[in-house]
Amino acid sequence: MAKFGIRTAARVLQRHAIPGFVSSLYHYFKSGAFISPSSKIQLTTRIRFGKRTVVKQYVIVQATAGRIHFGRECALSSFNHFSTGTGDIIIGDFVRFGPACTIVGGTRGFQKRDTKIIDQPEDQPNGIIIGDDVLIGANAVILPATEIGTGAVIGAGSLVQGNIPEYAIAVGNPARVIRYRK
Numbered sequence: 001m002a003k004f005g006i007r008t009a010a011r012v013l014q015r016h017a018i019p020g021f022v023s024s025l026y027h028y029f030k031s032g033a034f035i036s037p038s039s040k041i042q043l044t045t046r047i048r049f050g051k052r053t054v055v056k057q058y059v060i061v062q063a064t065a066g067r068i069h070f071g072r073e074c075a076l077s078s079f080n081h082f083s084t085g086t087g088d089i090i091i092g093d094f095v096r097f098g099p100a101c102t103i104v105g106g107t108r109g110f111q112k113r114d115t116k117i118i119d120q121p122e123d124q125p126n127g128i129i130i131g132d133d134v135l136i137g138a139n140a141v142i143l144p145a146t147e148i149g150t151g152a153v154i155g156a157g158s159l160v161q162g163n164i165p166e167y168a169i170a171v172g173n174p175a176r177v178i179r180y181r182k
Helices: 006-016 020-031
Strands: 060-062 068-070 081-083 089-091 102-104 128-130 146-148 168-171 176-180
Touching: none
Parallel strands: 060 081, 068 089, 081 102, 089 128, 128 146
Antiparallel strands: 168 176
8 A cells, every 4th residue: 555644745735625716816825827726736735827827717736746837928728737747747837738638747667577567666757848938739738858949839739758949830649840930
């Protein structure tokens, strides 16, 4: 059975016991971010929002061991999910996320057959870095060890892992650069 320690209990309370309006007010007064009370933002110092960042309804932002930092004037659409695992998620200024995007900064180990997946340690990925002025289309999935350059555009439904150069337009599963912005 999994160990349920003080850290785990604190994380559960941060994620589930704090009402949405409290988290909204906290982040508004701390950084000037506008967060819908119906989103679930874990109340922790590991999560930081830039000025005038907007978080719409039903967004989930949770940090386990890594950090999540959003730059200025970002927009998170409904049903986005950001989760760190052990890797950091660093997002630049003026980044836009379409609805239902998933951004995962860590991944669970699963290689050993003789050990339950839940008992295997998380892999140690490099996390995720997203540059300034990036557009992420609806239903995109961004996996660990990804860096998306400034001004890039990720098409709707794309699966991204690895490096996307600056001003590239990448689409597909896996995402591939099809051209560059002019």
